[in-house]
Amino acid sequence: MYDFGLARRYVDKNNNIIPSRKEVGWRGTTRYGSLNAHKRLDLGRRDDLESWFYGLVEMTRGTLPWRNVVERNHVQKAKEASRLAGRTQFLFETPSQYDKIFTLIDSYTFESAPDYKQINKYLVEAREERQLRDREHWDWEDETVSTTITTITSFSDKELRAKADQQYAIAL
Template identity: 55%
Template structure:
């Protein structure tokens, strides 16, 4: 649907704007409001035949949308629950490429920032953790790894489409197949460049080594602590080496304070993730079962309201910027 293109910048590169019509392989789509901006493109809302959709557009020469399209195609063939449906896609000359997909709600990074004290309830946090790990398991079963697991790459579905109870994974710009054409696991390539996001990167990523499925799960673990506890110790640290050191202390002398207030099974999950090597298949089900057990012990039902569906837990966002810099 969307083909690989040259990485060379062309002088025809441009992005369409709201009101413009983009022509897919099957249909034309009129671009609505801007929902978000990414590295090389923009995501627009779109209504097509009464359906609420999102159109992600990237400049032609910079685009990685062909990777994204491959992931969604594999996910859709398998009817995976936590992935958008890709309805169409295309390109215009050498100007831009686009894909048309399921419309999602705000991402989990933004939703947490809008909560009182930037903190989800334990109910919302644990249920996010379970669904995001299910999504990672599905992605891995489709033979891709994300290499950029973080709250900003997950979002609930849209209420307009009755998908608001389901958390979706999106943005596969850094995704990679971890098997070759014969379905054999790729061998580690030795030292590679940094990929992903400093706050959620695994220790292997910090040491610039090649990533595997276990690194997605380690990144998920940082997401788990952040969405349940409300923050990570290195939230205000920007220097990558200092973040790496903080992640190492969180496993040794600062382990107790890192996991203060967390259910005891978080400690067991971290020990287990740290025991995995490059080729191992992570024990997703074991972690999901542990988190489900915590939910049932605390009387948390899987279909409860999310915090963001409850007006009283959403704060006035006018002071967001100053509080963010104070709290990280």
């Protein structure tokens, strides 16, 4: 899903990056906002990736360390800590490639062109390491219909065995 509510042009008509506006005020959702958002700096592509990454970690782990923190400045401190001593806790039980992605995102500046191919490579490595399939049927699709749509939803071998065991138990 995409939300373009906060979107704005970052290149001019000549395809040159529009300079940062410096301080712009708070933008985004506290839980997923980038550190630059907390610092009220202009947001760019790197900030979109940082917000996406927080969502990725949350989907993988089931939570974020600052999930129940209400104060925006405390969330900022937790995000800052996730880059230092709290990094192990933040990335707990996530693929090792997440650390590489996080490092890559943090290396970008406002003007940087993100290396999406490298990020995708890390994600493919993580999927292959965990033996996750890259193609699945959507829940609402007829199982007999063949599809070439790549989905984010994949089941691990462990999940597939559990489903098979559950169906076996039902059959008994």
